[in-house]
Amino acid sequence: xxxxxxxxxxxxxxHYSTLSHNYxxxxxxxxxxxxSRGKPCPAQLDLSTGLIDCLSQSDYKALDGTDCRNxxxxxxxxxxxxxxxxxxEARPQDIIIGGNSSLVLMHDLIARAMLHGLPGSEMPWxxxxxxxxxxxxxxxxxxFAICEYFGIEMITIDxxxxxxxxxxxxxxxxxxxxxxxxxxxPKYSNPTGITYSDAVVKRLxxxxxxxxxxxxxxxxxxxxHHLTSTPDRLLNILETCNNAGHPDRVFxxxxxxxxxxxxxxxxxxxxxxxxxxxxxxxxxxxxxxxxKLNQLRHVRFFRNQSGIEDHMRKQAAIITPKFNVVxxxxxxxxxxxxxxxxxxxxxxYFISLNTLPGCAQKVVSRASAAGVVLTTFPSLAELKLAxxxxxxxxxxxxxxxxxxxxxx
Amino acid sequence: xxxxxxxxxxxxxxHYSTLSHNYxxxxxxxxxxxxSRGKPCPAQLDLSTGLIDCLSQSDYKALDGTDCRNxxxxxxxxxxxxxxxxxxEARPQDIIIGGNSSLVLMHDLIARAMLHGLPGSEMPWxxxxxxxxxxxxxxxxxxFAICEYFGIEMITIDxxxxxxxxxxxxxxxxxxxxxxxxxxxPKYSNPTGITYSDAVVKRLxxxxxxxxxxxxxxxxxxxxHHLTSTPDRLLNILETCNNAGHPDRVFxxxxxxxxxxxxxxxxxxxxxxxxxxxxxxxxxxxxxxxxKLNQLRHVRFFRNQSGIEDHMRKQAAIITPKFNVVxxxxxxxxxxxxxxxxxxxxxxYFISLNTLPGCAQKVVSRASAAGVVLTTFPSLAELKLAxxxxxxxxxxxxxxxxxxxxxx
Numbered sequence: 149x150x151x152x153x154x155x156x157x158x159x160x161x162x163h164y165s166t167l168s169h170n171y172x173x174x175x176x177x178x179x180x181x182x183x184s185r186g187k188p189c190p191a192q193l194d195l196s197t198g199l200i201d202c203l204s205q206s207d208y209k210a211l212d213g214t215d216c217r218n219x220x221x222x223x224x225x226x227x228x229x230x231x232x233x234x235x236x237e238a239r240p241q242d243i244i245i246g247g248n249s250s251l252v253l254m255h256d257l258i259a260r261a262m263l264h265g266l267p268g269s270e271m272p273w274x275x276x277x278x279x280x281x282x283x284x285x286x287x288x289x290x291x292f293a294i295c296e297y298f299g300i301e302m303i304t305i306d307x308x309x310x311x312x313x314x315x316x317x318x319x320x321x322x323x324x325x326x327x328x329x330x331x332x333x334p335k336y337s338n339p340t341g342i343t344y345s346d347a348v349v350k351r352l353x354x355x356x357x358x359x360x361x362x363x364x365x366x367x368x369x370x371x372x373h374h375l376t377s378t379p380d381r382l383l384n385i386l387e388t389c390n391n392a393g394h395p396d397r398v399f400x401x402x403x404x405x406x407x408x409x410x411x412x413x414x415x416x417x418x419x420x421x422x423x424x425x426x427x428x429x430x431x432x433x434x435x436x437x438x439x440k441l442n443q444l445r446h447v448r449f450f451r452n453q454s455g456i457e458d459h460m461r462k463q464a465a466i467i468t469p470k471f472n473v474v475x476x477x478x479x480x481x482x483x484x485x486x487x488x489x490x491x492x493x494x495x496x497y498f499i500s501l502n503t504l505p506g507c508a509q510k511v512v513s514r515a516s517a518a519g520v521v522l523t524t525f526p527s528l529a530e531l532k533l534a535x536x537x538x539x540x541x542x543x544x545x546x547x548x549x550x551x552x553x554x555x556x
Numbered sequence: 557x558x559x560x561x562x563x564x565x566x567x568x569x570x571h572y573s574t575l576s577h578n579y580x581x582x583x584x585x586x587x588x589x590x591x592s593r594g595k596p597c598p599a600q601l602d603l604s605t606g607l608i609d610c611l612s613q614s615d616y617k618a619l620d621g622t623d624c625r626n627x628x629x630x631x632x633x634x635x636x637x638x639x640x641x642x643x644x645e646a647r648p649q650d651i652i653i654g655g656n657s658s659l660v661l662m663h664d665l666i667a668r669a670m671l672h673g674l675p676g677s678e679m680p681w682x683x684x685x686x687x688x689x690x691x692x693x694x695x696x697x698x699x700f701a702i703c704e705y706f707g708i709e710m711i712t713i714d715x716x717x718x719x720x721x722x723x724x725x726x727x728x729x730x731x732x733x734x735x736x737x738x739x740x741x742p743k744y745s746n747p748t749g750i751t752y753s754d755a756v757v758k759r760l761x762x763x764x765x766x767x768x769x770x771x772x773x774x775x776x777x778x779x780x781h782h783l784t785s786t787p788d789r790l791l792n793i794l795e796t797c798n799n800a801g802h803p804d805r806v807f808x809x810x811x812x813x814x815x816x817x818x819x820x821x822x823x824x825x826x827x828x829x830x831x832x833x834x835x836x837x838x839x840x841x842x843x844x845x846x847x848k849l850n851q852l853r854h855v856r857f858f859r860n861q862s863g864i865e866d867h868m869r870k871q872a873a874i875i876t877p878k879f880n881v882v883x884x885x886x887x888x889x890x891x892x893x894x895x896x897x898x899x900x901x902x903x904x905y906f907i908s909l910n911t912l913p914g915c916a917q918k919v920v921s922r923a924s925a926a927g928v929v930l931t932t933f934p935s936l937a938e939l940k941l942a943x944x945x946x947x948x949x950x951x952x953x954x955x956x957x958x959x960x961x962x963x964x
Contacts, residue, residue: 439850
């Protein structure tokens with residue numbers, strides 16, 4: 149039973165009237181807060197501003213002598229592969245360094261699968277009557293947009309506390325050869341904040357798939373983006389797939405977009421030797437190689453793994469207070485009322501807020517009508533105000549629904 | 557009649573023997589010169605090394621206030637569009653700035669055509685039984701590799717002094733709806749060095765094509781790469797297509813790969829409003845935008861059009877002596893003998909050497925057997941040696957052929 153259901157009719161009406169009044173007061177403030185996108189805030193970017201001038205005019209050579217100013221180097225300079233491979237817990241030889249966006253690596257990989265097929269494909273996916281992807285939901289909208297763009301049918305998979313509903317996944321992939329892939333954000337998931345359990349990773353790695361060219365698209369975007377001193381641990385899926393006899397099943401992606409500079413970072417991809425060899429051959433037709441000077445900048449600026457870890461602690465020092473504000477307001481305004489539940493992630497960029505059934509869309513509309521578009525980098529003060537409004541909208545819409553239910 | 561045909565049999569045998577002896581002397585030097593790729597030399601890259609440190613930690617904002625460190629900006633920052641549009645003689649609003657490689661822009665555009673079709677397409681090219689491209693030959697090997705990669709049939713078009721044989725082109729495109737495009741390197745062409753005449757540009761713009769979605773892929777890679785004070789002029793094809801009632805016919809490409817830093821440059825694409833609008837919508841599924849800090853670097857370093865023009869004069873001061881060495885040796889060793897002809901381009905990166913029929917492949921083999929793989933940035937001294945060997949190989953192979961012809 150939630151708080152509202154315990155009220156008498158007149159109590160409910162009075163409560164609703166108070167909430168409406170409070171909402172009107174918010175409206176009168178004419179707020180204009182657009183927080184609809186996960187963009188790092190200036191203070192976060194400032195942490196990496198040293199990247200801009202860390203190279204000198206005479207510092208352009210890679211360890212192996214490569215002149216990073218010139219053409220060449222399809223898969224990255226050795227020291228950048230060395231530095232970034234640990235993010236995906238892969239060996240340097242198992243990774244490819246791309247440009248400034250892991251989204252490009254994902255998009256292009258699926259374009260290649262459509263036009264040429266992957267290792268193990270009987271034919272290019274584009275020649276098949278139907279291609280389907282499993283989409284644990286809620287998930288990253290840009291993953292789903294790629295599916296839509298390529299005409300790939302999306303099958304929604306429910307989330308459980310420790311990842312996608314694996315019984316559902318296993319049943320589907322075993323039965324249908326047109327299911328070619330699954331999108332996963334396995335750590336501090338976008339947007340639920342959860343991290344896949346070892347059991348889920350193992351089941352993904354070992355399950356039988358009817359498609360011979362099924363792939364897990366493992367977007368580990370928040371691999372090192374911890375917010376607490378008790379970070380989540382994620383099982384190494386590349387190793388687990390390999391041990392399960394499915395070495396080529398997974399493509400892993402990550403980037404420094406939310407480590408260094410969002411627009412001028414480094415994207416990485418890891419996979420099996422077969423997949424990497426195949427991919428390099430494909431990439432040769434597309435490019436002479438990514439920007440090596442930007443790789444060298446990242447190597448000079450971060451130096452080594454502990455350089456990145458130190459840096460991520462500074463990031464956490466900026467982000468954690470924002471998470472805390474959100475969690476504190478949710479707790480103080482909505483705690484114990486059974487009107488909403490929310491996630492308390494150990495890292496990443498997202499807190500998931502779940503309302504009573506039927507209320508979510510209305511809460512977003514009400515918040516928007518009062519001037520708050522729910523994530524561009526809010527300041528703490530803005531965030532506090534916005535979250536107070538959101539909490540109020542949850543209460544208001546829930547009360548509205550309860551009023552309607554009782555035909556008052 | 558060539559020099560060899562005028563010799564008596566014994567004169568020819570003696571001449572051949574001398575050439576063979578000279579070739580052996582080259583072999584004895586055990587040269588190892590790989591000049592098989594058009595890579596800028598270190599001195600050329602040094603001209604742009606100021607790009608590496610021209611931004612400071614506080615200099616990351618574009619004119620419109622965009623924080624270039626952050627996400628966003630699919631098509632380039634305004635001042636970069638302003639600076640680079642003139643290279644393609646387009647308006648800033650008609651261009652898209654890409655990453656570090658125009659090859660990526662070309663490859664991806666054809667991938668999009670295969671999977672989604674272009675504006676004017678009845679269906680995606682990949683759904684057609686056959687797609688064909690016209691390939692003026694000799695041409696850029698990576699253009700042809702893209703065709704091969706996507707299963708596009710290549711139809712060879714002869715080069716004339718002022719561009720592709722337009723009678724051939726017109727006849728083919730008028731008759732065959734599966735001909736979807738033509739590759740053009742219209743200025744200081746790779747590898748012939750020629751520039752298309754106004755007449756050729758006009759005929760390309762006005763010709764009737766059976767395909768409703770025929771496109772000219774106008775790779776103007778050497779647009780501002782002049783080597784003399786009498787640079788070639790190329791007619792503005794975007795304007796000419798527009799005036800001819802075919803505004804959407806052409807996609808123009810260029811890059812700063814051989815202006816600034818080969819591996820860390822800026823690629824650009826220009827086209828009609830319809831094509832650009834369509835392309836941006838497609839790109840939204842692939843990327844959140846290119847590296848804007850690198851665009852800002854280029855703006856700070858070059859400042860304006862005359863900054864780029866000054867810079868290109870410095871480039872020419874490095875490259876022209878190399879062209880001159882090649883031309884001098886060709887003239888001194890092969891001039892007046894009618895064994896070979898060669899181009900004397902006003903810009904670009906290429907001199908084309910044509911041998912007697914049947915000799916070209918053998919000349920390359922002979923040069924290679926003596927240790928010279930014919931372009932990585934040779935020094936002047938290396939270049940002189942290599943060209944002397946090449947000239948000798950032309951004479952040797954020609955003489956060999958003449959000897960064989962006479963059954964000596």
